[in-house]
Amino acid sequence: MSERRLPVEVVYATAEQQWLLALDVAPGTTLREAVRLSGIAGQVPGLDVEACPLGIFGKVVSDAEQQAVSEGDRIELYRPLLVDPKEVRKQRAAKVARVFKKAKR
Numbered sequence: 637m638s639e640r641r642l643p644v645e646v647v648y649a650t651a652e653q654q655w656l657l658a659l660d661v662a663p664g665t666t667l668r669e670a671v672r673l674s675g676i677a678g679q680v681p682g683l684d685v686e687a688c689p690l691g692i693f694g695k696v697v698s699d700a701e702q703q704a705v706s707e708g709d710r711i712e713l714y715r716p717l718l719v720d721p722k723e724v725r726k727q728r729a730a731k732v733a734r735v736f737k738k739a740k741r
Contacts, residue, residue: 639663644705646674648683648713655679667692667700667711676713688713 641660648655657674665673667690677685690700691712697703705711 642705642707642709644670644707644709644711646671646676646711646713648676648680650680650715661705663704665705667697667703667705667709670705670709670711671713683713685713688715690714 639662642663642665643658643660646655646657646659655676657676657679659670659674661670661673668686671677671685671688671690677683690697691714692709694712696714
């Protein structure tokens, strides 16, 4: 009798391209191990799969080296933020304030 395998997906996206790799892993495989087994590091130049934050269905997982995969998990590799979202909102609000101030004159 063969060992039961769990189907999972490993996904990564850049502005130019997306990768979605489906694979079956053994029960007890951690999220980080599943990413390594997917072979995505060989397909995406410069991707450091050991340092990337991981998530499942849009929720960041803090203990990817410990957490075991579940059947049907979509394991996502996240890119680092280029700009702090709070700073972008501040800049946008300041720009709108300047426009309204100019319009009142």
